[in-house]
Amino acid sequence: MTDRGQAPVAELHGVGPQVASRLKALGITCELDLLFHRPLRYEDRTRIVPLGRVRPETRVQVEGRVVHQEVVQRRRRMLLVTLADDTGQLTLRFFRFFPSQLRMYREGNRVRCFGDVRFGPQGFEMAHPQAQVLGKGEPPPLPKHLTAIYPVTQGLAQATLAKIIDAAVDRLLDGEIRLADPLGSSESPPLQEALRIIHRPGPEENLDALIDGHHPAVQRLATEELLAHHLALTRLNQARARQRAYALKPDEALQEKLLGVVGFEPTGAQRRVVGEIMEDLGAERPMRRLLQGDVGSGKTLVAAFALLAAAASGRQAAIVAPTEILAEQHYRTLSQWLEPLGIEPVWLAGKVKGKARREALARLAGEASIAIGTHALFQEGVEFRDLALIVVDEQHRFGVHQRLALAAKGSEGVRSPHQLVMTATPIPRTLAMTAYAGLDISVIDELPPGRKPVTTVVLSQGRREEIVERLRRALGEGRQAYWVCPLIEESDVLEAQAAETTAEELSAALPEFSVGLIHGRMKPADKQAVMDAFASGKTALLVATTVIEVGVDVPNASLMMIENAERLGLSQLHQLRGRVGRGSEQAACVLIYKPPLGETARKRLETMRETTDGFVIAERDLELRGPGEVLGTRQTGMLRFRVADLARDADLLEPVKSLAESLDVAGADVVIERWLGGAEQFVDV
Structure with a gap:
């Protein structure tokens, strides 16, 4: 059971290197990607609206004969064209025009136009419509389906993209592209029919539902995409169950000393989260935990307890931040807390050069127990003696490849480092269930005493x-x-x-x-x-x-x-x-x-x-912007949902679990390959 449709777009007729590059910017690299590129909206060119029946604030197609043409001089030159049929007249207005348009709209020519109708000084009018001159014979036939308008990128014209997608849909309907349908009759409509409806809906289809994603055709694709993520996460978790990690045991005396240096009592939420993390670290299965805490809730202290457990166990830990400002903030704070305990962290960032860099690298390969830095810790040439714990702050700001590179520095055979990822951007429950389904989640839901809402x-x-x-x-x-x-x-x-x-x-x-x-x-x-x-x-x-x-x-x-x-x-x-x-x-x-x-x-x-509640804000942000923006998934190397929308499709998550259980291995392979391809390894890393 395999898909045909994996041909790279660069091999398709009419797609040169430049167009292929523009398509790649849209996430389109093969034929299947063309089929999964959803239209933004649709235009109805399946019928001609008589000129006497056009109404303002509508977007319609009309046909008529040019009965008058004139160039008028107002604040600037304008071309006005009067179009007429048996039912009435319509003015075409051009604020910019060329000699070719004067010829195109010569009196007596029959013209078919498509555009927005508005009420102007001379009655109903269209400004700069899309148009074609009709010959003396039979006019070209009207399309039988609505015309899809697609998201484009700079340098790629709508007409070019629509033509390439249209050719792919032709190949799908002709049987040249064959898509396995492992869900079969369990989902309606079938996959091929869903794709036809999305790209070529009939005029009777519910356009609002197609555009907002609630149409059965869109839901069919969204279900399969969510299924692909669920299956990939399941496999990833099964692989992780076979991984082993060093058990890290906390030193209670060191923890008490740390609290003495810090000079304040942790909140109840901090103590609870530290307990959850210590339980994970004490096991020989790698911890994969997401720590959510609103700004100012005290995530750094929690991270310090985790780092201390690694040091007390004779292993190494690294904390990584996305900017030098944040990394240096961590370095200063953690140094103040840890140096009185006899632990001197190593600092490594891009600006650390020459002798200081050589000394830092030597300490990481030798006696140092804690490293603090930026993405410089991911680079080649940085070797750890025994990296057993990775703490990633503001994790959504790192590309997945970077996080994989750091995890690899502590991996050997089935042994893998514990990972704690922290964010001050609260993740809505729906997103956490799917995008972070492979992680246990801890939440610091209490601010330190004395803090007043802003x-x-x-x-x-x-x-x-x-x-x-x-x-x-x-x-x-x-x-x-x-x-x-x-x-x-x-x-x-x-x-x-x-x-x-x-x-x-x-x-x-x-x-x-x-x-x-x-x-x-x-x-x-x-x-x-x-x-x-x-x-x-x-x-x-x-x-x-x-x-x-x-x-x-x-x-x-x-x-x-x-x-x-x-x-x-x-x-x-x-x-x-x-x-x-x-x-x-x-x-x-x-x-x-x-x-x-x-x-x-x-x-x-x-x-x-x-x-000021970060979780309320996160849920509202998800509603307004969508999961791609909330999670920061616009970074290179990170996953995006192409059709599914986690805010809209939350009710599909439970049925998807049942579907996953009903699929055999071959069907699961097809779904994962179709939607994730080589990205399976990056799901929830």
Whole structure:
């Protein structure tokens, strides 16, 4: 039982290297990927609407004869064309036009047009319709199905992509592409019919259901995709059951010393989670645990207990963070806690060069028990003596290949390191059930005593002067503040420029206070100097890009201003807000938006104002943005769902388990290969 349809797109007729590259950017590398590329919407070109029956705010196809053409001069030249049939007239308006269009719309020509109807100065009109001139004979036949409009990428025209997908659908329906259907009659409609409906729906189909994903044809594909993930996770867990790990035993005396150095009592939630982790580490089966804890809940202390267990057992542990700022924060905090216990962590990041790097590598291969660093710990040439535990912070920011590379450094035969992955981005239950089904989950659901919820207000950019005055009063009271300038476009250069301009403006507006600036294009040493000045209180206001989203802990900073807040997702806004409220002062977050607000942006800002509960925010984020964004799965090497939507399809998860039990090995192989291909090894790594 195998699929045909695995031919690389580069081998298909009409697909050259450039188009193949553009298709790859959409995740399309073989024929099957073309069939699984869902349309965004559909256009009805199956009928002609008489001109006398068109209505505004509709998108229709019309046909008529050109009865008038004129070029008018308003503020700019425009081409106006009057189209008529037996029932009425319609104006075609062109704000930009070429000589070829003057010929195309010559009086007497019959034309078929498709476009949006609106009410204009001369009655109903279409602006820049898609059109074709009809010859004197029979007009071309109308399509029997709706026309699919697909998601595209820069450099790939809609017409080009639609033609390539259309050819693949032809080959499917002609039997040239044969797809095994291991689910058979258990799911309706059958696979081939579901694909036909999705790409070529008849005019009678429920378009809203097709677009929002509730149509049986979409649900058929979503079921199979979720099934593929479930089967792959099951196999991965079966393989893990055969793996072995070193049992790591905690030293209670060392743990008590650690608490003495830290100087505060863990919360009940921290103690509970530490207990869960210690039980895992004490077994000879590798721990695979996800630690969720809202910003400021104390995940670092929990990680310290885990690291200490590895050191006390004579093994090695590594904690990895996605940015140098966060990694260095961990290094400083953990060094302060562990050095009094006689444990000196090794620091390794990209900026560690020359002699310092050679010494760090020698210690990792020798007597060191704890390593702290960035992705530099994944690199070739970094060898561990005995890596038994890996702690990955903000794990969704790492590509899967990177995490595999680090795990491989502690693997030998069936022996594998324990893994603890931590996130301050709460994962909604639906996502955790599927995307993290192979991990046990611990949640720190309690903030340290004395922490007050951050007050959040939403203000328009038009009140900027008022916001700056409020900031002046707060800084005058000895408080510190952040002013965040988020990504304006997909460009580090533009983001840095925006932050630099804002820093200059605020320095001019607040000359009595020291204003610092930090952004992603600065050298690591310069970033650290800026952060040190802010942490020590020398700088009152820190203007920053979203580089400060994670890992910055300055208790005296109690004000957070986020400019263009409507551009950010909920989880990112929540992370940024979590940088304040870490001291005893009542903290505030001001979300500054540029009107007018779109519906989604308005809902995001309302959610931020209504709640500080990370799990409520995560669920709302999932509803608004989808799982790909919440999990950070836009990274290279990470999985995406192509058809399934975990928020929409949560009710399919239970039936999928029953389906999995009914499949034989050959059927399971087909489903996994079809949807995951070579990515099976990356599911839940």
